[in-house]
Amino acid sequence: xxxxxxxxxxxxxxxxxxxxxxxxxxxxxxxxxxxxxxxxxxxxxxxxxxxxxxxxxxxxxxxxxxxxxxxxxxxxxxxxxxxxxxxxxxxxxxxxxxxxxxxxxxxxxxxxxxxxxxxxxxxxxxxxxxxxxxxxxxxxxxx
Ligand code: FES
Numbered sequence: 001x002x003x004x005x006x007x008x009x010x011x012x013x014x015x016x017x018x019x020x021x022x023x024x025x026x027x028x029x030x031x032x033x034x035x036x037x038x039x040x041x042x043x044x045x046x047x048x049x050x051x052x053x054x055x056x057x058x059x060x061x062x063x064x065x066x067x068x069x070x071x072x073x074x075x076x077x078x079x080x081x082x083x084x085x086x087x088x089x090x091x092x093x094x095x096x097x098x099x100x101x102x103x104x105x106x107x108x109x110x111x112x113x114x115x116x117x118x119x120x121x122x123x124x125x126x127x128x129x130x131x132x133x134x135x136x137x138x139x140x141x142x143x
Contacts, residue, residue, distance in 0.1 A: 035091040037084030037128025037143075038069035045072055045139040056082075061098030068093060070130060070141060075101060075114060082141045083116045084128040094127065103127060 022090040043065055045052055054060040055074045062073040071085040073096040083103060085093045092107035102119070110121030112128055116129045130143035 007024065034124070035086050035088045037086075037088075038067075039143070041065075041070055041073045041130055041141060041143045043141055045141065047137040047139065056117075058098055060096075062096035064093065064143070071096060071103065072132070072141065073103070073114075074098065080112050080132045080134060082130040082132045082139075082140055082143075083112070084130075087123060088125050088127065089121070 008131065013014055033047055045055075045063070047055065051094045052063060054063050055072065062071055064071055068085055070082050071094060072080060072082045072107055076098060083094075087105040087110055089105065090107060092105050094103045094105045094112065096103055100113050103114075103116070104110070105121065105123070106111075108122050110123040111119045112123070112127050114121055115138075116127030118126055129143070130141050133142075
């Protein structure tokens with residue numbers, strides 16, 4: 001194989017590689033809601049459990065559900081909120097800044113308020129909000 005044949009072969013290979021990568025959905029993977037919030041959410045949080053300790057730590061103030069679909073946060077007012085954890089933009093888990101009462105996506109810096117409303121950044125929509133009912137030291141989260 002001479003140099004010309006090699007370059008022709010390589011050029012064809014690169015073209016075929018790009019073409020095959022796009023057959024799986026180039027252009028079609030961008031929908032208006034690429035990362036919807038989970039539905040059928042139903043779980044409880046025992047506020048006395050060791051796994052809930054970050055909720056009462058001002059440095060964190062949040063935990064994720066076992067499946068990381070939901071972020072549960074404690075506000076400075078002492079109430080709890082539960083929102084969709086995967087950012088609607090590309091799915092990176094948001095985190096909570098208790099002092100500012102904001103949810104932040106570390107990927108492209110989308111910022112959401114306590115209700116999940118987009119304050120800034122590229123998120124195409126708000127974070128889905130879930131219902132939180134506190135009974136004693138237990139939180140029941142549904143939605
Ligand atoms: S993935 Fe969250 S802002 Fe892009």
